Amino acid sequence: MSNRKELLLTQLYSCHHKDGWFPPLNVALRGLSEDQVTKGGEQSANSIIGIIRHLVFWNERYLQRFKEGSLSPMEISNAETFEQGAFSELDDNWDNMLQRLNYVLGQWEEAISNCDDAKLESRTHPDQDECWWTSLTHLAMHNAYHIGQIVHIRKEQGLWETWFEL
Structure with missing residues (x-):
């Protein structure tokens, strides 16, 4: 396995379910009710x-x-991706959103595990200079950034002690 693939998988696992320097999503979201x-x-x-x-x-x-x-053209703005109704009403259910999140993160882990190095070196889009391995490091950082926001909200709500205890 290439160093780039190992790095990407480490970042994806750390954001999804592997304890490390920050709590992964499965810890940051543990025990929360829909309310x-x-x-x-x-x-x-x-x-x-x-x-x-x-x-x-x-x-x-x-x-x-x-x-x-x-990709199909974006039909909503980035700001709208946070709003209720951005997906179907069914997906506004907390359990369904958690399942969908875990599924897509698992699909990323599988896709990276199974791709070849040439795919990671290829461009994300013919009109862009960025290659996939660079873009995917940004995606992992984006996920980590939002994990921090989740922890911050939990702290503001009094729902966070330390992630080692959750």
């Missing part, structure tokens, strides 16, 4: 479920491009 995830914190513009909608949207979108090489 708790729909409320934001005192200083937070978004709710936890809104952040999860946003993460699902972008991870699914990039995974589609990675697998199929193309």
